[in-house]
Amino acid sequence: xxxxxxxxxxxxxxxxxxxxxxxxxxxxxxxxxxxxxxxxxxxxxxxxxxxxxxxxxxxxxxxxxxxxxxxxxxxxxxxxxxxxxxxxxxxxxxxxxxxxxxxxxxxxxxxxxxxxxxxxxxxxxxxxxxxxxxxxxxxxxxxxxxxxxxxxxxxxxxxxxxxxxxxxxxxxxxxxxxxxxxxxxxxxxxxxxxxxxxx
Amino acid sequence: xxxxxxxxxxxxxxxxxxxxxxxxxxxxxxxxxxxxxxxxxxxxxxxxxxxxxxxxxxxxxxxxxxxxxxxxxxxxxxxxxxxxxxxxxxxxxxxxxxxxxxxxxxxxxxxxxxxxxxxxxxxxxxxxxxxxxxxxxxxxxxxxxxxxxxxxxxxxxxxxxxxxxxxxxxxxxxxxxxxx
Numbered sequence: 249x250x251x252x253x254x255x256x257x258x259x260x261x262x263x264x265x266x267x268x269x270x271x272x273x274x275x276x277x278x279x280x281x282x283x284x285x286x287x288x289x290x291x292x293x294x295x296x297x298x299x300x301x302x303x304x305x306x307x308x309x310x311x312x313x314x315x316x317x318x319x320x321x322x323x324x325x326x327x328x329x330x331x332x333x334x335x336x337x338x339x340x341x342x343x344x345x346x347x348x349x350x351x352x353x354x355x356x357x358x359x360x361x362x363x364x365x366x367x368x369x370x371x372x373x374x375x376x377x378x379x380x381x382x383x384x385x386x387x388x389x390x391x392x393x394x395x396x397x398x399x400x401x402x403x404x405x406x407x408x409x410x411x412x413x414x415x416x417x418x419x420x421x422x423x424x425x426x427x428x429x430x431x432x433x434x435x436x437x438x439x440x441x442x443x444x445x446x447x
Numbered sequence: 448x449x450x451x452x453x454x455x456x457x458x459x460x461x462x463x464x465x466x467x468x469x470x471x472x473x474x475x476x477x478x479x480x481x482x483x484x485x486x487x488x489x490x491x492x493x494x495x496x497x498x499x500x501x502x503x504x505x506x507x508x509x510x511x512x513x514x515x516x517x518x519x520x521x522x523x524x525x526x527x528x529x530x531x532x533x534x535x536x537x538x539x540x541x542x543x544x545x546x547x548x549x550x551x552x553x554x555x556x557x558x559x560x561x562x563x564x565x566x567x568x569x570x571x572x573x574x575x576x577x578x579x580x581x582x583x584x585x586x587x588x589x590x591x592x593x594x595x596x597x598x599x600x601x602x603x604x605x606x607x608x609x610x611x612x613x614x615x616x617x618x619x620x621x622x623x624x625x626x627x
Contacts, residue, residue, distance in 0.1 A: 252512045252522045276527060316520055320529045323593075324583060340584040347527040355512045355522030363511035383452065387504055390456035391463070395515070398457070398464045406468075416472040419607045422481070423614040426461065426488060430615075430622050433457040437449040446449050 251360045252313070252352075256306040260298065260357035265366050268354045279347050285339040292346035295353055306356070313352045317344065364388060383446055394432065401428045451497060454624065458489050458501035459508070463515035479603060482517040486537050487567050487608040490544030491559040492615060494625035499542035506534060532578020533571065540566035548612070548625040555616040555626065560609030567608075568601055 260268065275294070282288050299310045321341055328337025355363075367388075368381040375381060405424050409417045440446050462485040470480045490498035505515070514521035526534060547562030548555070572594050579590040616623045 250514065252514055272523065313520075313522065313524055316518060317528060320583060327585075336584070343584075344529065344582060348524040351523035351527040355524060358512070360512050367507060367511065387452055387456045387459075388508065390453065391459045391504060391508060392513075394457055394460040395463050395467075398460050399467060402464055402468055419471055419479070419611070420614075421471065422484070422488075422607070422611045423618065426492060426611060426615055427619060427622065429457040429461040430454070430492070430619075433453040434450065436453040436457070440449040440453070446452050 252355050253359055254302070254306055254309050254356040256302055256309070258298075258302045258306060258357055260302075260353065263357075265358045265362040266369075268358060269366065272350055272354050275350050276347050279343050282343070283339060285335050285342065288339050288342040288346065292342050292349075295346055295349040298353055299349065310349065310352060310356065313356070314345065314349060317348060320344065386446055390436065394436075397432070398425075398429060401425065454493055455497055455501045455504055458485075458493055458498070459504040461485055462489065462502065462505045463508070463513070466515050466517040467519075479600065479607070480517050483537075483567065483601070484604045484607055484611075486541055487544050487563040487604065488611060490541035490546075490566055491548050491562055491608055491612040491625060492623060493545065494549055495542045495545035497624065498545040499538040502538040502541045506537065509534075529579050529582040530575070531582065533575040535578070536571040536574035539574065540571040542566070543570050544608075545625050554613075555623065556609045556613035559612035560605055563605040563608040567605060568598070572597075 275291075279288070279291060282291060299307050302310070321344075324337050324341050324344075328334055328340075364385070368385055371379065371381050371384055402421070402425050405421050405428075406417045409421055462482060465481040465485040468481070472479075486502055489501045492498070493501060509516050509521045510523055510526060512522050516525055525531070543566035544559070544562035545566075547565055548558045551558045551561065553561070573587075576587055576590050576594055579585070579593065580587050583590065612623070616626070
């Protein structure tokens with residue numbers, strides 16, 4: 249399966265994941281402390297500049313990730329046009345765009361495995377409470393492996409439906425799909441136990 | 448132990464898959480996206496604790512950069528966006544839905560429906576609205592109108608969650624981990 253990491257290499261790719269995440273936290277806190285539209289516009293230049301520096305392919309990828317925000321920006325636009333308060337509307341929209349763009353930038357420049365390593369590090373303290381990070385890593389690996397498996401299974405179930413009915417697949421396909429997940433879980437659990445358990 | 452892990456993993460994968468497949472069609476031609484239905488099913492089928500953990504694992508994989516949130520969204524950006532309240536509310540909703548099915552000894556379908564209403568609407572909506580209010584700079588009373596737009600679809604999903612949970616209990620008694 250595709251991840252959201254950009255294949256276009258930027259200098260940000262070489263930074264460590266922890267450093268980027270810490271910078272992102274600091275930047276987001278800063279954004280929420282600012283009220284003035286001009287100050288927010290200045291702050292928004294940082295992610296905008298970094299995105300532009302990545303070249304056209306990288307920038308197009310970043311803009312595509314921002315696209316789902318359009319309904320919210322539309323609501324903000326209409327709202328502040330009606331209340332005649334464009335300045336505040338611009339401030340809120342800029343903060344939203346800058347915060348999401350900066351977070352996307354970290355996702356686009358960090359490999360999935362590096363992010364997972366950060367999560368395992370963050371979960372380290374939980375190992376004393378009986379949750380070894382190894383077990384969490386196993387669960388993540390299982391999910392990533394089983395997304396395509398369950399996706400194929402659901403396709404088969406839909407095709408079986410289409411072979412029997414003229415109508416499009418309805419909610420009833422969800423029952424065998426959920427049962428497939430339950431059955432696979434039992435089989436994988438047995439296989440894990442047969443190989444020495446989850447540790 | 449292994450069974451708990453694999454159930455959590457497989458249901459996290461199921462929620463992810465439900466965000467990738469085309470929406471299912473209701474009898475009268477209304478498309479329904481199924482990811483939030485999957486969140487409710489995590490609770491009503493797996494029970495409170497495992498259901499909530501499955502949703503948390505799903506969200507962790509969204510955060511590390513898999514495009515598995517409905518519409519192919521993913522990455523840290525969605526947690527900085529206006530829908531963050533709903534994302535935080537998802538595991539809570541699954542927990543509440545599972546808790547109701549575990550505790551209320553009514554017929555499975557009824558308990559699952561009640562759990563889905565309590566978790567997926569009564570608990571989830573205020574959290575989602577709080578996220579909107581915070582990210583869009585509005586007050587809670589100002590954003591709550593927009594919730595009404597989601598209500599019809601979510602009520603249909605509540606009914607579907609009840610029917611699917613009952614279907615599983617009928618086809619495979621004992622498979623419902625929320626009713627040991």
